[in-house]
Amino acid sequence: MFKKIGFDYIVETLDIVSKLGKKTLREIEFSKDRVFLEKEYSNLEKTIKLLENKPKLYSILKRKLSSLKDISFTIERLSNGYILDDVELFEIKIFSMISQEIYEILGEEYRFLAPQNLEKVVAILDPDKNRIASFHIYSSYSIELSEVRKAIKETKDETLYETEVRLEDDVRKVISRKLLNYNQILKSSVRKLGYLDLVLAKANQVLKLGLTRPHFAEKTKIKGMFNPKVLKGLEDKNREYQKIDLSLYNGVTIITGANMSGKTLTLKTLGLVQKMAQMGFYVPAKEAELLIVDEVCVLIGDLQSLEEGLSSFAAEMLEVDNIIKKIKKGIRPLVLIDELARTTNPQEGRALLRGVINILKNNMIESVITTHYDQVGSDVVKIRVAGIKKSEIDDNVTFKNIEDYIDYSLIEVEDENVPEEALTIAKLLKIDEEIISESYKYL
Incomplete structure (x- = not known):
């Protein structure tokens, strides 16, 4: 992990x-x-x-x-x-x-x-x-x-x-x-x-990476959070890194946004901040107030297990089951899940996601889940990645610099609709126009 x-x-x-x-x-x-x-x-x-x-x-x-x-x-x-x-x-x-x-x-x-x-x-x-x-x-x-x-x-x-x-x-x-x-x-x-x-x-690292002393509170509130490795990689290419602010509310927070919008990186960095803080390190942020948790549970990436003959979906379900069993034993973790049930059909995937959200919500578990599904439940905090800076789009956009045209900041929203930016990104990448036009018919 x-x-x-x-x-x-x-x-x-x-x-x-x-x-x-x-x-x-x-x-x-x-x-x-x-x-x-x-x-x-x-x-x-x-x-x-x-x-x-x-x-x-x-x-x-x-x-x-x-x-x-x-x-x-x-x-x-x-x-x-x-x-x-x-x-x-x-x-x-x-x-x-x-x-x-x-x-x-x-x-x-x-x-x-x-x-x-x-x-x-x-x-x-x-x-x-x-x-x-x-x-x-x-x-x-x-x-x-x-x-x-x-x-x-x-x-x-x-x-x-x-x-x-x-x-x-x-x-x-x-x-x-x-x-x-x-x-x-x-x-x-x-x-x-x-x-x-x-x-x-550790002290030398604080000065070198620009880390800050975390403080513990009743809820998590982070300003200027960044991923040190990604920041270094962008600096080496003379590119800017957009730091983000994030607040959690002792319950379920849902993050939506198009692919390439930094949702997964946000989860990873939040997990990193929590781990570092509870291991006695300063953290990558301008300010950080954190809720003390029993552990950090991270479900991110392809969990396919070739050795055990499990598909990505099966391995993912076993990981979710393990997290829920811990919670039912009284453990109170920070739960971070990236696009749960994305590898199954949308109807069942949404149902599984809502079921897991309800369990986390009912147990007041601080958790962050990214998803492309809409209508995933009430009484959860919904956050959307700001996304494409449409006012700044020009003819210079390529697959090499498209990330410069994305606003990675997080915006709290009331509705349950997910942003529809996939086709916008596809157009910016200048894929075949017939693919775009045919897709818009069905959208």
């Missing part, structure tokens, strides 16, 4: 540089906890201000984060009482040194982003305070070990090697026991550094 609504593009545009950050991203859940989400937005807002006030800090932090390894497994071994080997001790040392550098860079002002203070961990693993990216059992760990190594160097007595190995093992045991006292703050720092990588990427 993420790919269907365009969330994959949001992930692609996140500048996450560490495995810890990628792991943190994978663990993000769709949340209904308003307090948690407001805290996420607050952290993101503070991070944006940090980047605006200290733009050079972003690259500094990202460079350090890119050097981090995920030492979770090593910490787990430490927590279970294992004696760590030199490679594992090296991993903890490097991690702790980088973590401490980040801790000191962020300082008190941005402590909410900082990892734990690992100065004592660094001191254990770097007793000589060299701050070198390497590790071995230093002679300074043990007077006895230091003397044995000195004797080996002076006498070349190979019988002392066995003693040296035994003393090194003793040191590893001592170091591991000392580090065990810090296993919890090491775990905390792993989490915090993963979060830091993610929240920095």
